[in-house]
Amino acid sequence: MLFHQAASTIMTFGKYKGISIEKISFTDEGLLYLDWLRGQAVSCSVIREALDTYLEDKTISLEIAKTLGKQNGDRY
Secondary structure, eight states: OOOHHHHHHOOOOTTTTTTTTHTTTSSSHHHHHHHHHHTSSSHHHHHHHHHHHHHHSSHHHHHHHHHHHHHTOOOO
């Protein structure tokens, strides 16, 4: 799956049902939700693949690290 396909994948369940992965990631809360969801047993293979592709992107990975750092009081 390509990055733009992963970004435009629509969540089919949960709190963000009907919203694209990219739009979910626009807030710290949403980004952390996606990171958390990636570690869960997601039965939908398309969502699982989209999460892996999207969150493995270098820019997105750095944003996750910054967001986690902010929660832990780190300075960026």
